[in-house]
Amino acid sequence: MMVPVRCFTCGTVVGEHWEEFDERANEGDEDPEKVLDELGVDRYCCRRMLVSHTDLVDVVSPYQ
Amino acid sequence: MSVAYDVEFVEREDRDARFLVRGITPAFANGIRRAMLADVPTMAIDTVRFVENSSVMFDEQLALRLGLVPLSTPPEGEFGEDDTVTLSIDVEGPATAYSGDLISSDELVQPADENVPIIDLKDDQRLEAEADAVLDRGKDHAKHQGGVAVGYRHLQRVAAVEDLPEFEDSESRIVRGVIEDDGELVPTSEFDHDLSNRYPGKDVTVEDVPNAFVFHVETDGSFTVEDLVTRAAETIESRATELEDAVQL
Secondary structure (H helix, E strand, C coil): CCCECCCCCCCCHHHHHHHHHHHHHHHHHCCCCHHHHHHCCCHHHHHHHHHHHHHHHHHHHHHH | CCCCCCCEEEECCCEEEEEEEEEHHHHHCCCCCHHHCCCCCCCEEEEEHHEEEEEEECHHHHHHHHHHHHHHECCCCCCCCCEEEEEEEEEHHHHHHHHHHCCCCCCCCCCCCCEEEEEECCCCCEEEEEEEEEEEEECCCCCCCEEEEEEEEEEEEEEEEEECCCCCCCCEEEECEEEEEEEEEEHHHCCCCCCEEEECCCCEEEEEEEEEEEEEEEEECCCCHHHHHHHHHHHHHHHHHHHHHHHCC
C-alpha cells in the first residue's frame, strides 16, 4: 500500500526517500543504483525496501 | 577504573559517526552496543485517537505508521516515563499527509523527519487525529529504538612486511572498517576496502589490536550520536547502581 516508514531489518527511516526515488528511478530513466547512492540509502536491507515497493493506494481507492 | 578509556572520532556527523575506543573489553563494547539499541528511551507516538479517517488504510495501520515516525527526544530530565506529549494531524484530500503535518504541543518534541508519507488522500478523504507520544525503550517496541544499525569491529593494524616476489601478481585483500597504519587511522573506504590498492606490490600483515574497537553508530534522528552514546553509558551505570543497591545487605 504506502511505502513502509522504516526498514524492516535495521530500522532506518526510508519512507522519506520514496517519492524522490519513484520519480527518478521508476518514472524517470535514472539508474536505481545511482539514485539510491545519492539518497544515502547504503545498506542492502534499506535498498530493497525502496526497490521492491509498489504503491497500491491508487489501485485500492476505488473500492473504498 | 584503572585503565583510562581513549575515544577518538574517525567520522563524525549528527546522525552518523565512527569512533575508536581503546581500553575496553569485548564484553563492555557489546554492552554499550546493546544499551544503544534497547535501553535508551526515545519519544514515539503510542496512542492515537482518530476523529476522522476516510482514507484507504485502517486506523491501526495509520497508528503504526505514525508511531514509526522518529520524534526529537528532549534532553534528559525534561520528561518522565509517564509524561505524554500530544500531537495532532489534520489533512484533507486530495493531498498526501506527511510526518511534517504533525503539530506538536511541545517545542522539544517535533518530527525529526518531515517528509515521511503517512497516507495518500484522494478526493473527499480526510485524516484528522490526535496522538500521544510517550518515552519508552527499544526493548519494548522497535519504534523507540534510537540507535540504528549500531555495530563495532576490532581496530586492525596493518603493516607492509616485504615486497612481493618479482613475478607474483598481487591479490586483492579485502578489509572493512578502520585500519591503523603507523598509528594513523584510515577508514578502509579510502582505498576501496582493498589493501592491495594501498600497498601495491607489498606483502601485508593484518592483526586485530587488542581491546580497541571501532564503533559505527547511526541514529534515527531522535538525538545526535553523541547523545545516544552518553545516554547508553548512563543506562548501564544506573542499572549497575541498581544492582549494587540490591545486593547490599
